[in-house]
Amino acid sequence: MNIRRRTALAAAAALTLAAAWPGAAFAQKKIVLGFSQIGAESEWRTANTESVKAAAKDAGIELKFADAQQKQENQIKAIRSFIAQKVDVIAFSPVVESGFETVLREAKAAKIPVILTDRAVNTKDDSLYVTFMGSDFLEEGRKAGHWLVDKMKDQKGEVNIVELQGTVGSAPAIDRKKGFEEVIKADPRFKVIRSQTGDFTRAKGKEVMEAFLKAEGKKINVLYAHNDDMAIGAIQAIEEAGLKPGKDIIIVSIDAVKGAFEAMIAGKLNVTVECSPLLGPQLMQAVKDLMAGKSLPKRIVTEESIFPMEVAAKEFPKRKY
Template identity: 85%
Template sequence: MTTSRRQVIAALGAVPVVAAWPGLARAQGKIVLGFSQIGAESEWRTANSESIKSAAKEAGIELKFSDAQQKQENQIKAIRSFIAQKVDVIAFSPVVESGWGTVLREAKAAKIPVILSDRAVNEKDDSLWVSFMGSDFVEEGRKAGRWLLENMKGKAGDVNIVELQGTVGSAPAIDRKKGFEEIIKADPRFKIIRSQTGDFTRAKGKEVMEAFLKAEGKKINVLYAHNDDMAIGAIQAIEEAGMKPAKDITIISIDAVKGAFEAMMAGKLNVSVECSPLLGPQLMQAVKDLKAGKTLPRRIVTEEGIFPMEVAAKEFPKRKY
């Protein structure tokens, strides 16, 4: 792990505060924010985009929004376009962790501050962005692992786990795997027997789960999915194979979108770890603070919970996404 990566995922109380970005214009008038979104691969991402758009409108910030359709080259083009348009602030959710150094240096040279939203980057020079806001993905993986160990206490013998990973090279896929493995390694009975990317999509989650079932069949005790959409796709595959999701196979996923709560209420998903997409208001406040010459914390962590099947019906009416 590089120094920059450690700093990015440091606890709130331990992170330094950075000075206001040099050269940031303070002229009166509308603030212009360029935002590059990954795409619309899941319920979570759609809710995240909507939160950013509605919060920008409410804050009176002019938003230049670009959908990268899950391609890094599209995000890099969008960031270069924002630089050419001389926006006040650039924010983006990086589709993968690496390969951002050149374009971030271009933004810095243009004196345009960059905020990382939802996902981190892996670059040695951590002066290339002013703040990273979003969830602690490693802790989400740990929460999933802790729930599993606690709920399998009485089970005898090995616990065979299949894992649906997120997009290869993305921060949540790397970190959710790391956090989960960190917890389950405490008990040698817990074994990941298959692990493959489902690219955070429902269709790919179903496709990969079908392959897992063909290869391992009834040996599978647990499915750990890096997001709810893949879990929901996998549930379809499990049912089509003549098995009962959440009974024959314990299912753990991450995000806690409405679709996951519906699956839990239907008795088909055991637990979902929360990852809130509602970052819009927080992002707009950070943009305003930067424009006003204020300082930002290097790391802004979102507070989140965990929702087992038993509380789904009670919590569902409160869900905003």
């Protein structure tokens, strides 16, 4: 067989293979995912980052990772950089809800699909992102509220609550406040007497709780913290003020990180509502599905539980974050 005929037959075979498996010709091309993380403000966020990095490695996806250090301008820069690098998919956890419309339009114009993880954005045009995967923050606030109402059902008189909010303008801070208030407003005994941001950090949680204690002292019956790290910071402030956290002040928080379980085992935290950071595998599956031309639901909700102090010792060994 001459060389020309052999070449022609090889080309024909390659075309047949490509027709049978349209993706075969591109099988060697690695999917590139650009991921912009909020920062490293809490145990939860660190676990979330580790989950994304490990899952990308396991899935054989090339991950371009950017840490926004809790600044929206850094996040917008990172997304623009991903667009310039022509990544296949962009995913990010928005620092705050608003102000992303312009950069999302730029991604859409570049035909790069966007996945929101953990937090939502506030936009009039929801075609600017493919899906939002993560927790139902409103429901987390409601769970915290229902637990508290049940816990205090036999208490006589007013229930004075101080609230440590998450980052101002962020989806979890907005929704966890709203969901909690929705439940407690049915009972006039429950009153939020102080509410201030602790930026989801341990240090700020301690600092703000110190201010709450100076202003309200023994009037405080309950602390509702939008995450465990702020609650753990606040526990230090309560102890330094000579009070017993978990007894003198009932503490309700959200995330269910290992640190919260340790505080519950020590009797210093009463309950934590789960918000799972382990979104990596789910995210990589969504990226692969997108690249394979599959359509995704607009909302992918994570399944989660609630852990009161009484079950902490039993559940602690099972915790992955």
